[in-house]
Amino acid sequence: MKTFTNLALSAMAALASLAILPSASSAQSTMAYPEKCKSQGMDMSKADMSMNGMPTGEMTDYQKASMNGMKDMHMNMMQGMMKKDADVSFVCGMIAHHMGAISMSEVELEYGDNDEAKQMAKKVIEAQKKEIEEMSKWVDKEAK
Numbered sequence: 001m002k003t004f005t006n007l008a009l010s011a012m013a014a015l016a017s018l019a020i021l022p023s024a025s026s027a028q029s030t031m032a033y034p035e036k037c038k039s040q041g042m043d044m045s046k047a048d049m050s051m052n053g054m055p056t057g058e059m060t061d062y063q064k065a066s067m068n069g070m071k072d073m074h075m076n077m078m079q080g081m082m083k084k085d086a087d088v089s090f091v092c093g094m095i096a097h098h099m100g101a102i103s104m105s106e107v108e109l110e111y112g113d114n115d116e117a118k119q120m121a122k123k124v125i126e127a128q129k130k131e132i133e134e135m136s137k138w139v140d141k142e143a144k
Contacts, residue, residue, distance in 0.1 A: 031099060031129065034136050036143035037092035039082035062111035069107060073100030088143045095135050098128040 059067070073096050080092025105121035105128075112118055 031132055033076045034139045036139050037080045039079050062107055065107045069100055069103030091135050091139055095132055098132050101128045
């Protein structure tokens with residue numbers, strides 16, 4: 001368990017280098033991460049998510065939006081992986097992962113120019129939302 005905790009803390013430190021200010025248009029704002037996937041005693045909202053000196057002023061708007069989605073996804077994945085039940089941990093991690101895919105697709109729809117890429121993004125959103133719904137129902141039923 002100590003090794004797992006150290007791994008989680010290392011992952012949090014790595015994420016701190018990727019995080020930027022919260023995004024108003026991420027998948028997390030349109031779909032809620034299930035409460036049963038959140039780990040007690042692990043309040044990720046208070047984690048230090050500074051950019052550690054990264055020059056955010058040089059990033060484009062789409063890069064900032066992408067980074068926000070990654071931060072949200074990784075924070076939720078870390079919450080899910082702390083669950084004691086391996087099955088619940090897996091499904092919660094996949095929900096967060098799918099939410100990240102939706103967020104990335106939303107960034108493509110907002111900033112991309114290529115019609116084919118935008119169509120792929122729309123397909124990803126549709127498929128991932130459906131799977132998130134299925135997995136969330138499973139978590140509600142199976143997670144203690």
